[in-house]
Amino acid sequence: MESILPFAYIIIFPGFLFLAVYGLFLQWFDRKLCAVMQNRVGPPWFQPFADFTKLLAKEIIVPDAADSAMFRSLPFFAIAAVMTALISIPVGRSALFSFQGDMVAVIYLLTIPTVTFFLAGWSSTSPYSTVGAMRVLTQLFAYEVPLMLSLIGPAILAGTWNLTEIAAFFSAHPALILLQAPGLFAALVALQGKLERMPFDIPHAKNEIVGGQFTEYTGRLFGFFCLAVDMEMVVGAALINAVFMGGSLGTHGAAAIAVFLVKTLFIAFLLAVLKVLMARIRIEQMVNFCWKYLAPVAMAQIALDIFLKYKLG
């Protein structure tokens, strides 16, 4: 029994199966919310599952000029990195495997999918994918710094680099959660950029460069890339939940998981509102915005947290 449990964690909960199902559900939730806000009907609940299943059955076409082995393996690298990141993020009361400094490891692991997107676009060699790949990298340098800076603030206040302990600290001091609002805002906007959603869906802006970095991807490989993006949404929401919203808020077992689901749905709702409200901006406007406005907000949060830490002793 002891030897089966870790596999169950990895494959069923909170590993692959939970991530995949909840990721696809969040995709539907997001699409439905946007549809309602845009005065449309929106897809039925099983639409993402149907899309994914359909893609699994489709033919795979690898461009002649592409490196076949790399082209085929990239989607799985993306999924593996996202799944690994979740191991250290608390879904219930505590993470599966937490250690001092796991926050840095999670940030690092969440960068890997973006790098695979770049490699996917670059190795496809078509003009649209090449431009998309360049945009992926440019965008990475824009949002990554504000995202990291905004995560550092709460860590300083909690005095730990362990995500589970940060969550526990804020569960114990719920009043301090309110003081993290600027950092939370910066993190949400940066996460929107990381997930490449409107108004930051620049790397695959369909009106400009068709499918962007994924233009040449078809069938199963494309399906897994989409799944990786959906999973990234869950992991990103879970990360923000752990760092800014106090994780399980002191609850146990099933209640803790219910709290997790409610709060990630709320984060998905905020992200959907961001998506609906704005027009897509240009890549140079995005870089400007992230460095000029978002990074200073995140730094102000750090200053505030250092001050609070000093005051609280």
Add this chain to the structure above:
Amino acid sequence: MSKITIPLGPQHPALKEPENFMLVLEGEQITGATVNLGYNHRGMEKVAESRTYIQNLYLIERVCGICSHSHTTTYITNVEELAKAEVPQRALAIRTLIAELERVHSHLLWLGVAGYEMGYETLFMYTWRDREQVLDCLELLSGNRVHYSINTIGGVRRDITAEQKAAVLKRIKYLEERTQYYIKIATQETTLLARTMNVAKLPPDIAVKYGAVGPTARASGIKIDVRKDEPYLIYDKLDFKMITHDTCDVFGRVVVRALELVESYKMINQILNNLPEGPIAVKIPMKLAPGEAVNHYEAPRGEDIHYLKSNGTDKPERLKVRAPTMANLQSVAYMMEGGWLADVPLAIAAIDPCMSCTDRAVVWDAKKGKKTTYAWEDLRKLGIEHYRKRGVDFTKL
């Protein structure tokens, strides 16, 4: 950084109709652009020569899906001029009414497309939902949503009843409110401003040089509008302003179109409240005496010119259509150069292109520097040959 060439079209998500733009990119910036046309040629001018004036009405309507009324009205004005017919005032008023409703439908559609091209899907969904109101008006008045077919030679096909008038006025009132909301969005929303301000600049002198017309020219501060310059139908009796803007960019084009919507609502109210009494059509002979006529018309996208030559039979000798997109397309290449790749879809969309109206076929002999056009029989032969090479023979069917 090395240069790469990106094809935008003929098949591309940003384009609603096939056309092709070859863009030379340096990073994200465009250093060169060429426009290639001709993917949507249908030979309509040629076909028109083998049909009667009445039959042509339905052909000309299908030149464009959006300015269908514009093309038929210009064509019919030519026919009536050649027949020296006196069209009743009530018919002219109804034609003007449909023309303005068409402008409302076209500008709302454009606003949505512009939103879509800049990744603002909410604006797209909202404007297209409201556009349904004006399509309902058109359906109520003419029986059709897109190809209204309200025109007939010598007048209009349908009269307007008191109930229809009330229903249209009610919908226009709703649209007036919604348009105020869109004007607020277009002039205040931060990301929308960031995407439209100083994008696809077209200075007034360049606009004149390349012959831009319609809202594209008016957004560059040029006072050009056939409705004011040379009033046709009943525009001389209506009170409306010519809208111009001096920013010369996509923002100006958005503002011009949005404010023109307001002017159109004003005109629709005026026409419906002062509809002249009388018959709606007069009889016109099937055969027209030899002669030529040229007329122009302010379509939603700009000046539309039709030339018609009659030869004493019931079929035209020659029909020539100069759609507004033809005039505006020259300036697109200028607008794109030096800009960002992200602005290309918007620059193209900002002239509200309509390719199917524009494409023509001319055979150009580069060696001799001569151009020839195909006759209908030649085109037929060419088509049969083309399919025979691919193993299909239509002549045996």
